[in-house]
Amino acid sequence: MSRTRRRAFLRAALLAGAVVLGAWLARTGRAHTLFLDNAAVTLGGQEHPAPGAVEVSLDGGKPEVLEQAERAMRQVVGPVHRLAIEVRQGPGGPRRVEREIRLPFGWDAAVVSLPAALAGAPAGAVVTRWQPPPPEDAPAEQMIQQKDADVLPQR
Amino acid sequence: MNRLRRLLAENAVVLLFAALIAAAIPLSGAPPLYLLQEVLTRLGRNAVLVLSLLLPVMAGMGLNFGMVLGAMAGQIGLILVTDWAIVGLPGLTLAAMLATPVAVLLGWLCGAVLNRAKGREMVTGYILGFFVNGLYQLVVLYAMGSLIPMLNPELVLSRGYGVRNVINLTGVRQVLDRLVPARIGGIQLPVFTYALIAAMCLFVVWFRRTKLGQDMRAVGQDRAVADAAGIPVERTRILAIVLSTLLACYGQIVFLQNLGTLNTYNSHEQAGMFSIAALLIGGASVTRASIPNVLVGVVLFHLLFIVSPTAGKNLVGSAQLGEYFRQFVSYGVIAVALVLYAWRKQAGEQQARAALRGPGVGT
Numbered sequence: 309m310s311r312t313r314r315r316a317f318l319r320a321a322l323l324a325g326a327v328v329l330g331a332w333l334a335r336t337g338r339a340h341t342l343f344l345d346n347a348a349v350t351l352g353g354q355e356h357p358a359p360g361a362v363e364v365s366l367d368g369g370k371p372e373v374l375e376q377a378e379r380a381m382r383q384v385v386g387p388v389h390r391l392a393i394e395v396r397q398g399p400g401g402p403r404r405v406e407r408e409i410r411l412p413f414g415w416d417a418a419v420v421s422l423p424a425a426l427a428g429a430p431a432g433a434v435v436t437r438w439q440p441p442p443p444e445d446a447p448a449e450q451m452i453q454q455k456d457a458d459v460l461p462q463r
Numbered sequence: 464m465n466r467l468r469r470l471l472a473e474n475a476v477v478l479l480f481a482a483l484i485a486a487a488i489p490l491s492g493a494p495p496l497y498l499l500q501e502v503l504t505r506l507g508r509n510a511v512l513v514l515s516l517l518l519p520v521m522a523g524m525g526l527n528f529g530m531v532l533g534a535m536a537g538q539i540g541l542i543l544v545t546d547w548a549i550v551g552l553p554g555l556t557l558a559a560m561l562a563t564p565v566a567v568l569l570g571w572l573c574g575a576v577l578n579r580a581k582g583r584e585m586v587t588g589y590i591l592g593f594f595v596n597g598l599y600q601l602v603v604l605y606a607m608g609s610l611i612p613m614l615n616p617e618l619v620l621s622r623g624y625g626v627r628n629v630i631n632l633t634g635v636r637q638v639l640d641r642l643v644p645a646r647i648g649g650i651q652l653p654v655f656t657y658a659l660i661a662a663m664c665l666f667v668v669w670f671r672r673t674k675l676g677q678d679m680r681a682v683g684q685d686r687a688v689a690d691a692a693g694i695p696v697e698r699t700r701i702l703a704i705v706l707s708t709l710l711a712c713y714g715q716i717v718f719l720q721n722l723g724t725l726n727t728y729n730s731h732e733q734a735g736m737f738s739i740a741a742l743l744i745g746g747a748s749v750t751r752a753s754i755p756n757v758l759v760g761v762v763l764f765h766l767l768f769i770v771s772p773t774a775g776k777n778l779v780g781s782a783q784l785g786e787y788f789r790q791f792v793s794y795g796v797i798a799v800a801l802v803l804y805a806w807r808k809q810a811g812e813q814q815a816r817a818a819l820r821g822p823g824v825g826t
Binding site (some may be wrong): 326329330333334335336338339340385418 | 547548549550551552553554556557560574614615634776
């Protein structure tokens with residue numbers, strides 16, 4: 309291999325390495341907002357009621373108590389997280405469920421349904437994309453037509 | 464006696480500023496621990512930016528006023544990672560990676576222009592900074608959000624395109640400074656940032672010993688001789704500016720991660736002026752600058768920054784006077800350095816002419 313070709317090959321390899329590293333950094337450093345939702349959910353026509361108080365923790369962090377129909381917000385970084393839910397009281401009695409949740413790169417925020425996670429629902433039903441509510445239509449600005457004579461001082 | 468006079472003359476600026484600060488500290492009434500903390504924080508914040516000025520001085524291109532080009536590149540990297548919500552060390556590294564090609568391109572452009580303005584590099588670099596600032600504003604104010612898609616609506620102006628005036632860098636705020644936290648006697652030390660600065664200093668020391676570094680020194684001493692020796696003068700000068708712009712780009716990223724806020728349209732404007740002023744206060748000149756000049760300059764310049772408003776307030780009852788004073792100092796020291804350089808150059812030329820005429824002429 310000639311020196312020029314070897315240099316070109318090395319440069320191409322360096323560039324490719326930089327692109328791969330950049331993609332990996334973007335994936336692992338992506339921040340997401342998670343809404344941990346303890347409200348009843350209907351999956352495939354079957355309703356899963358929210359349990360009573362649950363203790364939720366993400367990635368082994370400090371657990372947080374969520375009452376029925378409560379929602380908590382958490383900031384997380386990276387695509388894969390470990391969700392641990394501990395039910396204190398409810399129809400199934402006390403139990404602990406751990407699940408892995410995966411977040412797509414393009415999602416700024418996601419809703420994690422705790423009843424769906426407890427019911428063993430597929431990942432697509434447990435984690436859904438959060439869409440901000442559409443902004444309320446502001447009333448159109450009213451233009452008040454005034455005659456010059458009404459505004460200007462009279463001579 | 465002559466030796467002492469020469470030593471005093473060579474370090475006149477450093478001694479003058481040290482005396483000014485020594486007088487201002489008691490007037491300011493600032494506690495020593497507070498001063499120490501502030502100086503250590505500002506050393507970590509600014510040292511990389513000032514270090515970026517060393518290589519062009521070595522290549523005989525004077526103080527690189529074009530370093531603001533690198534600062535703009537760094538800011539583009541930070542705007543992009545903030546828009547994509549990439550946070551922490553990965554976010555900061557990605558910002559540096561994204562900014563690198565922009566900085567190299569701008570550095571190459573700057574070096575190519577400066578090669579056409581040999582002997583007037585500083586003023587050309589200064590004006591080039593204004594020109595590229597216009598391009599930067601065009602990109603940030605019009606292209607971002609229209610041609611360049613922006614994902615985060617909070618960063619975009621209400622009209623739908625263009626970036627807001629102030630960006631909160633919450634995701635990368637003090638990421639480097641807090642990576643290896645250390646606290647000694649109530650003083651918080653940004654250990655990792657210092658390690659980075661030490662690595663940059665080692666890079667400069669190592670670079671001076673490389674073939675390219677030796678070529679730069681040769682070009683800096685005499686372009687004609689370097690050219691005759693087979694050194695590609697123009698290419699070497701371009702590389703000096705490219706490396707300086709790249710270091711300035713990383714320096715601006717380090718600077719902004721420490722502050723945690725980016726003023727989109729003017730964070731870069733003062734980067735060049737303040738860094739150059741700090742280097743000159745550290746005892747450097749247009750033709751000679753070293754790592755101790757960088758460190759001493761940052762400490763003295765920023766110590767003056769810290770104490771002058773309160774000293775001004777305690778002395779004449781107005782903090783504004785201290786603000787004016789520090790502005791006056793930063794621009795004044797650059798003007799004095801440039802005048803001294805021109806004066807010494809003229810004196811050297813006159814001496815050379817006199818030596819050519821011989822001892823009998825003019826008697």
